Amino acid sequence: MKNTVKEWIKTILAAIIIALLVSVVIQPVVVDGRSMLPTLEDGNYLIVSKLGYKIASPSKGDIIVAETDNLSDDGKSKKIVKRVIGLPNDHIVIKNGSVYLNDKKLNENYIKDSYTDGSVDIIVPENEVFVMGDNRLESQDSRAISLGTINKSDILGKVVIRLFPFNKITTF
Numbered sequence: 001m002k003n004t005v006k007e008w009i010k011t012i013l014a015a016i017i018i019a020l021l022v023s024v025v026i027q028p029v030v031v032d033g034r035s036m037l038p039t040l041e042d043g044n045y046l047i048v049s050k051l052g053y054k055i056a057s058p059s060k061g062d063i064i065v066a067e068t069d070n071l072s073d074d075g076k077s078k079k080i081v082k083r084v085i086g087l088p089n090d091h092i093v094i095k096n097g098s099v100y101l102n103d104k105k106l107n108e109n110y111i112k113d114s115y116t117d118g119s120v121d122i123i124v125p126e127n128e129v130f131v132m133g134d135n136r137l138e139s140q141d142s143r144a145i146s147l148g149t150i151n152k153s154d155i156l157g158k159v160v161i162r163l164f165p166f167n168k169i170t171t172f
Helices: 002-025
Strands: 026-030 045-049 063-071 077-086 091-095 098-101 120-123 128-132 155-164
Touching: 002 026, 026 155, 063 128, 077 091, 077 098
Parallel strands: none
Antiparallel strands: 026 045, 045 155, 063 077, 063 155, 077 128, 091 098, 091 120
16 A cells, blocks of 8 residues: 555656646647748647747747737737747848848748838847748737837747647647
8 A cells, every 4th residue: 555655646746747847848829810821820739948048049030929018808918929030239121011131131931922011120129029920911010019029038938849730740
């Protein structure tokens, strides 16, 4: 009987430790909306690495999940999934349907349409990133005054894998 109880305690402790590690290291996120088409679709199930940016900073092109001050329908702060376009001190200009990063036109073969609407001329502030969705015509992102640039402290992590749908499992 003592051995059985010890085994149960070991199993329960191991499960608790694994659960804590998983909750600290990764976070599941479900894509809500069309702003990242064609890269990500509404309902895609993603795994986000929460440790990546504890060690390093975001890089241009990373797909991130961030918490915003905007509220979702249930009254909680809204999480967004977007692509990092600019880092601190980068000069972002959007004009005539194109994005320029530090005076060089970006070649963005990942966007849905070859057109980026809006008129932006900004130097990304310290400790912030400029993000946009890949579906520029349907994305609420750093171009919008209501969102603006994202503080690095609001970044929950980097998208590392799409797990669902199963026929589109992809690492990023």
